[in-house]
Amino acid sequence: MSLGESERVRVPKAAELVAMRLRKSIVEGELTDGDLLPTEAMLTERYGISRPTLREALRILESEALIEVRRGSRAGAVVRPPKGEVAARYAGFLLEYRGATLSDVFTAAASIESQCVSALAANRTEEDLAALREALARETSAGSMEESLAAQNEFHGLVIQRTGNITMVALAEMVRHVIDRATTKALEREGRSERQSEARHKSDQTHRKLIALLEASDADGASELWERHVRETSRYLEKVLDSQAVLDLFD
Template sequence: MAQPAGSAQPSFTLPIPTRAPVGRQVRVPKTAELVAGQLRRQIVRGELQPGDALPSESMLMEQFGISRPTLREAFRVLESEALISVRRGAHGGARVSAPDAEVAARYAGLILEYRGATLGDVYQAAAFIEPPCARQLATKHTPEDIARLREAIAAEKAVLEDPLALVDAQDAFHTLLVELTGNQTLILLSGMLRFIIDRANASQVAQVSETGTPTAQARKGHRAHVKLVGLIEAGKADEAEKLWQRHIAGADDYINAAGPKTVLDLLGD
């Protein structure tokens, strides 16, 4: 698909594989991988924005000096990474997608499944990340941070009678707690863990609350969230961190008491 008139065409130059040291075997990347790598770099550097249409296949083939099958193989690589979406047909083409943390979370889930990781492993990892975030926010926060946390609390309160919606709202609170630190690495790592934890929470609620009655554990969690916001606003860093450690440990015990024990139990088909 051609780019809109007046937009600048990105330039494409395939990197030349470097020569390996003598005696060391090296895998030479396929041409499709080199093409995918060039496009990937332009996407993550912001040279190609989400929603941008890539040039037509014929233009890309000419610019890269490659065949159509090679280009389509490169597209499949980028599609598997959720960096582009491709529509087939006469009016189709490739468009850029924003890198998605959920894709990374799904792949991490596969690795954890393969390694036989328990949900206890996942909750323990979350316990290493989230409580220090609560401490940091109690030490340093803005009025806007507190407002967003209170909005998240209000969203939970609005769905206290809907167990599945409450799970989503409470998971969103956990996500926000890490997001407000502004640390992109922690946000990504936590997001990967939350993807698995969210599935565990939803699975447990579906098992014990088919009638739609909110569970005592969910209400207890809501009260902990309310208390945490108060501690953060008051600047009580030690208390905020300890509360959140207890909260995550309690959730771990609750899920493992009756729910799936491993990531494979939870995510496996």
């Protein structure tokens, strides 16, 4: 199109502009988890908009899971910062639409998490090691299979968080959430079976070996161990779960 030809530019609706401003306040930390947004009267006056326009803006933020709108005696909009599980659910829709399988997710996780582990081994602190030892202790002392699985998922999450690279952590957490749903589904399906018990025991052993490699700052060894561990988990779930469809995990 040459200059001078008509070009239509979409002007954002007032509700979208208000949602954008409130969203910015949330993601930049000006509004924090649990904060109550000002009243409708205050917000309509602040932004010079009508109540229907404000309510449309709040519906936008609610659909993005950035606020929780309460009704009744405790009515109001409560701030909920961005969460990995929300991103993971939407990613699940996209992955399912594109025909991705759980195996695809594990392949990505093996690559991402092994890099996280390698970086952690190279830069780990005594504080990192202490946090992982405490998480491992919670694993080994878990009384039920459900508690054991929750503790092992916590260990994986902690390994990722301790990497320190914000972008890598965000990507890994999103993928990890999908995997956590898969392991939970597997436990629901099998219960306290011999295969489940063996898998939990082997996972505990791997986590113990990882800590030893991190203590030795063995980046290559830690990366290889973790990639193998993630791929073995994938093979185990292929035997247990009826479906390899990602979206089925979010039913």
